[in-house]
Amino acid sequence: xxHDHMTIPKYLGVFAVLVxxxxxxxxxxxxxxxxxxxxxxxxVALLIAFTKMACVMLFFMHVYWSPKLIWLAVxxxxxxxxxxxxxxxxxxxxxxxxxxxx
Amino acid sequence: MQSAxxxxxxxxxxxxxxxLTNGTTLKSWLLTKDHKRIAILYLISVSVFFLMGGVYxxxxxxxxxxxxxxxxxxxTYNKVFTQHGILMIFFFLIPSIPAVLxxxxxxxxxxxxxxxxxxINLLSLYLYWLGGALALxxxxxxxxxxxxxxxxxYSTTFSNSYVLAVGVxxxxxxxxxxxxxxxxxxTIHTMRAPGMTWFRLPLFVWAMYAVSLVMILGxxxxxxxxxxxxxxxxxxxGIFDPAIGGDPILFQHxxxxxxxxxxxxxxxxxxxxxxxxISNFSRKKIFGYEFIAFSSIAIAVFGFLVWGHHMFVSxxxxxxSMVFSFLTMVVAIPSAIKMFNWTATLYKGSIDFSTPMLYxxxxxxxxxxxxxxxxxxxxxxxxxxxxxxxxxxxHFHYVMVGGQVVAYLGGLHYWxxxxxxxxxxxxxxxxxxxxxxxxxxxxxxxxxxLGYMGMPRRYAAYPPEFQVLNIFSTAGASVLxxxxxxxxxxxxxxxxxxxxxxxxxxRLPGLEWRTSSPPPTENFEKMPVVTWEAYExxxxxxxxLEEDRRRDLAPVA
Ligand code: HEM
Ligand SMILES: [Cu+2]
Numbered sequence: 001x002x003h004d005h006m007t008i009p010k011y012l013g014v015f016a017v018l019v020x021x022x023x024x025x026x027x028x029x030x031x032x033x034x035x036x037x038x039x040x041x042x043x044v045a046l047l048i049a050f051t052k053m054a055c056v057m058l059f060f061m062h063v064y065w066s067p068k069l070i071w072l073a074v075x076x077x078x079x080x081x082x083x084x085x086x087x088x089x090x091x092x093x094x095x096x097x098x099x100x101x102x
Numbered sequence: 103m104q105s106a107x108x109x110x111x112x113x114x115x116x117x118x119x120x121x122l123t124n125g126t127t128l129k130s131w132l133l134t135k136d137h138k139r140i141a142i143l144y145l146i147s148v149s150v151f152f153l154m155g156g157v158y159x160x161x162x163x164x165x166x167x168x169x170x171x172x173x174x175x176x177x178t179y180n181k182v183f184t185q186h187g188i189l190m191i192f193f194f195l196i197p198s199i200p201a202v203l204x205x206x207x208x209x210x211x212x213x214x215x216x217x218x219x220x221x222i223n224l225l226s227l228y229l230y231w232l233g234g235a236l237a238l239x240x241x242x243x244x245x246x247x248x249x250x251x252x253x254x255x256y257s258t259t260f261s262n263s264y265v266l267a268v269g270v271x272x273x274x275x276x277x278x279x280x281x282x283x284x285x286x287x288x289t290i291h292t293m294r295a296p297g298m299t300w301f302r303l304p305l306f307v308w309a310m311y312a313v314s315l316v317m318i319l320g321x322x323x324x325x326x327x328x329x330x331x332x333x334x335x336x337x338x339x340g341i342f343d344p345a346i347g348g349d350p351i352l353f354q355h356x357x358x359x360x361x362x363x364x365x366x367x368x369x370x371x372x373x374x375x376x377x378x379x380i381s382n383f384s385r386k387k388i389f390g391y392e393f394i395a396f397s398s399i400a401i402a403v404f405g406f407l408v409w410g411h412h413m414f415v416s417x418x419x420x421x422x423s424m425v426f427s428f429l430t431m432v433v434a435i436p437s438a439i440k441m442f443n444w445t446a447t448l449y450k451g452s453i454d455f456s457t458p459m460l461y462x463x464x465x466x467x468x469x470x471x472x473x474x475x476x477x478x479x480x481x482x483x484x485x486x487x488x489x490x491x492x493x494x495x496x497h498f499h500y501v502m503v504g505g506q507v508v509a510y511l512g513g514l515h516y517w518x519x520x521x522x523x524x525x526x527x528x529x530x531x532x533x534x535x536x537x538x539x540x541x542x543x544x545x546x547x548x549x550x551x552l553g554y555m556g557m558p559r560r561y562a563a564y565p566p567e568f569q570v571l572n573i574f575s576t577a578g579a580s581v582l583x584x585x586x587x588x589x590x591x592x593x594x595x596x597x598x599x600x601x602x603x604x605x606x607x608x609r610l611p612g613l614e615w616r617t618s619s620p621p622p623t624e625n626f627e628k629m630p631v632v633t634w635e636a637y638e639x640x641x642x643x644x645x646x647l648e649e650d651r652r653r654d655l656a657p658v659a
Binding site: 077080083084087088090091092093094095 | 319323351352355359406407409410413417418419420421422425426
């Protein structure tokens with residue numbers, strides 16, 4: 001059944017997207033986008049990475065055609081990862097105002 | 103023969119094969135897909151690691167008998183406490199209850215033939231062995247001295263020991279945990295016997311479900327952290343090293359994002375065992391079943407929100423610390439819910455002080471102190487004084503040894519008749535349970551005082567005024583050591599000389615007591631249908647437990 005969703009050409013297509021993404025990331029590292037706003041390079045790299053990850057999950061891992069329970073698990077794990085980032089960043093963004101720094 | 107024994111054991115004359123006798127070659131063990139055999143292999147393996155960790159512990163306590171660093175050089179001392187922590191935490195405590203008792207009992211308690219993914223189960227055992235072998239290799243090559251937490255820069259820039267081998271060992275071992283957790287979740291979702299609804303599951307199974315969630319969500323993060331350390335060292339990408347643009351505290355964030363939840367991996371299973379012990383040995387339906395079940399899930403979820411309480415003095419922002427401190431107080435609530443429910447279960451119960459129950463009650467006392475001292479450490483002002491002192495050491499030993507190890511021993515004694523079909527000596531069981539309780543308190547209570555007085559952790563030498571309490575502690579450790587070695591002797595002894603246990607030695611209603619001891623390879627002769635609630639001691643459980651009990655208690659004519 002699952003084989004119906006993805007054919008070899010489709011797999012290769014997704015793979016091509018991943019390769020292009022990698023090349024773009026590399027290119028992004030060689031140019032300076034700070035003129036747009038500081039840290040723009042990082043943002044672009046992260047966006048590319050996110051797209052690649054979404055492709056892998058949706059197509060390689062067949063999440064796109066999966067039942068709701070799988071979707072729930074996927075969304076929950078993103079929520080959970082957001083917790084990790086949010087709380088870590090809560091530290092970094094408020095560091096300067098703390099009592100341990102002057 | 104007792105009526106409970108008859109159920110499920112059939113009436114044929116030929117002695118039936120059980121999981122122990124069904125195949126006797128080495129290959130039948132090493133390539134087994136039977137969850138029960140895998141559990142036995144885990145039991146042997148974690149016991150070996152426990153003994154090794156115990157030797158390190160004894161060495162530490164011997165060194166601390168005197169104020170000077172005379173038995174060990176300070177560098178060696180660093181290695182000794184590091185290796186004690188690594189062996190105990192990653193290779194004994196984390197796998198202990200889930201991989202041994204969980205593996206053996208979870209399928210039986212839900213009325214299944216095996217775990218959902220038996221091959222994956224075997225794979226997890228092999229990964230555990232591989233990870234353990236690598237870690238041991240690292241230790242034999244010269245060991246590690248970073249502390250079990252592997253903080254950067256000790257583990258990176260200033261690393262002068264075999265961090266890599268041991269790190270990879272822990273990395274691989276992590277996958278063993280992940281596979282076990284995955285297997286448990288799938289099994290609980292898909293393999294329950296007819297009638298075994300979610301709210302009829304024994305609370306041990308709920309605890310296993312919660313701990314599996316933590317294993318699956320948390321362990322990959324520590325694996326990624328180890329990978330990032332490796333990437334930084336090999337490719338010189340600045341992640342943790344400030345000299346190339348990294349931040350060492352990021353390591354602590356990532357490490358504790360896993361390791362605080364991991365401390366719940368190290369106590370949730372114990373709580374599950376204790377729920378079984380308290381309810382069954384009070385012969386009373388557990389008080390507040392749903393509360394206990396959901397508090398396990400709450401611990402699993404909220405456990406992910408408090409990691410910053412390990413970083414109060416690391417340079418973490420004070421605002422983050424305030425949030426983490428508040429959430430730390432919140433996460434204690436589900437644990438407290440359990441304590442209250444267990445106590446209420448005891449109330450007006452028909453309490454039986456057999457060996458497993460002694461361990462169960464011991465858990466309640468020790469975990470109480472462990473949990474409450476955690477709150478002191480979570481208080482953002484007080485912790486500045488207490489952090490990195492023996493107060494912390496005592497806190498986590500109260501929860502990890504007083505909690506999990508005591509619960510593990512309780513569970514092992516409780517299910518030993520089921521696992522082996524033999525009964526151990528009740529006298530020696532009780533003796534060792536009491537020795538463990540007394541020895542434990544004698545070892546670790548003085549450390550609370552020492553820590554409060556300001557004795558820092560992780561030093562081989564200390565000022566002479568601390569010596570008296572340290573002598574108490576070392577003396578207590580000897581008692582504790584004897585208390586823990588005794589079971590090795592009398593449990594092994596029972597294998598050969600023990601009385602046959604019968605199928606239901608404790609006269610209990612749970613599914614695991616309705617199959618033979620030891621169980622057959624497929625767990626039940628006939629697949630069970632569950633019509634009773636968990637911990638049902640009334641009329642509805644389909645057994646004549648009270649009749650059997652009266653017969654047990656009647657004086658022999
Ligand atoms: C009632 C819930 C608990 C609270 C509020 C709590 C709180 C804390 C806090 C604040 C610390 C940091 C101390 C410091 O370094 O200054 C700590 C350390 C620790 N806790 Fe807990 N804890 C709790 C339960 C547990 C449990 C159940 C376990 C394990 C089974 C555990 C294991 C540990 C360990 C291993 C450390 C020390 C880690 C290290 O630095 O080596 N705790 N706890
Ligand atoms: Cu913690």
